[in-house]
Amino acid sequence: MIRFSPCRPARESGKSARPRTAGRPRSHDRAYGFIIGLFLAPLIATAAPRPNILLIVSDDMGYSDIGCHGGEIQTPNIDRLAANGLRFTRFYNTSRCWSTRASILTGYYPQAIRRDLLPDVERGDYGMFGVTSGANGIRPRWARMLPAHLRAAGYRNYHSGKWHMDGDRLPAGFDHSYSLEDHNRFFSPENHFEDDVKLPPVKPDSGYYSTTHIADHAIKCLKRHARQPRNQPFFEYLAFTAPHFPLQALPEDIAIYRDRYLEGWDKLRAERFARIREMGLVDGTLPPPEPLVFPRWNLTQEEQTTQISPHEVAFAVAWDSLTPEQRRFQATKMAIHAAMIHRMDIEIGRVLRQIETMGALDNTLVIFLSDNGASAEQILRGDGHDPAAEPGSAGSYLGLGAGWSTAANTPFRLHKSWTHEGGIRTPMVVHWPAGIEDRGALRNQPGHVIDLVPTLMELAGVEIPDTIDGLKVPPLHGRSLVPVMRDAKAADPHEALWFFHDGHRALIAGDWKLVSKHRLTPELYQISNDPCETRNLAASQPDKVRELDGLFRQLSGDFAGLAAQDPPETPAVPALDPNAAKSKAAPSRAAFKLKLKPGMAAEYRKRHDEIWPELSKAIRDAGISDFTIYLDEETNSLFSVQKLAPDHTAAKLRDTELMRKWWAHMAPLMQTHADLSPVRTPLKELFHQD
Ligand SMILES: [Ca+2]
DSSP states (O other): OOOOOOOOOOOOSOTTOOOOOTTSOHHHHHHHHHHHHHHHHHHHTTOOOOOEEEEEEESSOOTTOSGGGTOOSOOHHHHHHHHTSEEEEEEEOOSSHHHHHHHHHHSSOGGGGTSSOOEETTTTEEOOTTOOOSTTOOOOTTSOOHHHHHHHTTOEEEEEEOOOSSSOTTTTTOSEEEEEOOOSOSSSOSOEEETTEEOOOOOTTSSOOHHHHHHHHHHHHHHHHHTOSSOOOEEEEEEOOTTOSSOOOOHHHHHHHTTTTTTOHHHHHHHHHHHHHHHTSOOSOOOOOOTTOOOTTSOOHHHHHHHTOTTOOOSOOOGGGSOHHHHHHHHHHHHHHHHHHHHHHHHHHHHHHHHHHTTOSTTEEEEEEESSOOOOOOOOOTTOOOTTSOTTSTTOOOOOHHHHHHHHTTTSOSOTTOSSHHHHEEEEEEEOTTTOOOSSEEEOSOEEGGGHHHHHHHHHTOOOOSEETTEEOOOOSOOOOHHHHHOTTOOOOOSOEEEEETTEEEEEETTEEEEEOTTSOOEEEETTTOTTOOOOOTTTOHHHHHHHHHHHHHHHHHHHHHHTSSOOSSOSSOOOOTTGGGOOOOOEEEEEEEEBOTTOHHHHHHHHHHHHHHHHHHHHHTTOSOEEEEEETTTTEEEEEEEEOTTOHHHHHTTSHHHHHHHHHHGGGBSSOOOOOOOSSTTTTOSOOO
């Protein structure tokens, strides 16, 4: 049985050694280090100079979007980092925005700190072991964030961009922050903060573009840092919102790619895979696209056709099957996606030049990665989509969709939110000339976003305290990647990697990976020689399936135990109760569970299809952006999850004539008398987050 063992970085062996940092010429740093070295040579000999840290996170970017990972999108700045540093070919995230950020910033699996839902492995059901969790969950106080640890080591900490964590930035340990919390508007966000103080909404046509503004803030922080009288290292957490939907980009960038993608997603996949193999990043067999798999909260094909464009395509179907008009429309969408990444690279270049100007690039550890795979989501939020607006402009609201998402995640299967490799595998580029000798080299050891905290803390020479606020601090789940950074032959630091999101689960241990889509039969892959998950060996290796499944359950139990520890004083999400309609609580979700009579699933589907067009229209007319009814044939149950708007329109909807009609239509199929009253906890927060 494998359990996570304590992982604490070694104590800094030369505590009195001052680091080389930004803002001083290198010759001065060298002289300083030399003088210290005369007196403390035995101690310093094992202590690398503490680097500055620039951690760059992109949002919903595919594995092969950037040039140095096989992409055709122009990313010369990221490529240059890779050419002078390392590319991790097998690095994992948690397949979703907020859960990845929880791991990046704490070193724990998000489920263990209440930042994503846990599987209830005993009941085969969703559950949270009575713990409020998910995108609105509140961390235990022992799950302190990275900047607070780095501050203890003398770092100054800056945050620029997406946040998606519980709590504010300055209490988390950042000295300055620009937090963009409007993820629906790249040109005129309404919800954004500087140093935790809300800023006025950006006026339309003001010239603001979020990717540029986020970099501007980082540069402002770095310039201010260079003027600091004390010689401290910096940590800049640069979290772009690109290329997350809506696809919105600068027209001059879109123009570069306007006709680049007219040959389609199938050809693009083949081109990218050829380059990936040539670069030695991934070998294997390119899996076929999976047109029947898409986010269940997506708009239907009919809704996409009527609300977005007559040329919108909901599924990853063959490019050859599209009409010329559909091809033109789709190629434009990919051009906008490319433009968003193109601009992000330009802005990364500006930030790097600022660090170079400070004489600090040599001893700055730069890390670039994506928080999850490219997204197949196609939904409408924010200001919605104006079909007359220029694609990519502020008035448009487009999503990449399953066809291009499949291409962006080449050579892997599926998309953001799944635990197949396309959802969880990210390129990771690492650049640190002063600390890493290799140039342009690859690292094939598996790594995970939980590893960043222990890695950075080791380099900063700081330890996790034994207790925080009087609470015992559990061992981090991540492992330091410092040995791997320094040695291509270093041992795989992990005994196992565990994944669970949105019902999809996976466990990687050694050569093997067990993975299942939401409530479907587990698939087994020898991931070491079948990285693209093309040969399912579950039927021929039942013992291996049992072994990995047992480990998955054991770790799930461990994480549930941690998540239940030290609950917050006030729950993150107001409990749902029959009086919810009277409450003025923040928007929340309601969930229902209904049991069907045995053998009624087919009849349910038929009746559902009869009434759904009318019902879904009424739901949207009521202003409810998401409403899901899900049939689980295994347990013969229906689950329904809906958003409760601030005025609780969903609660009002329950009393309408239409819902009574729905109930009369469906009630004969129900085994138990479900009265549509909300279930208190199990399904809340389950569906549709960012
Ligand atoms: Ca994301």
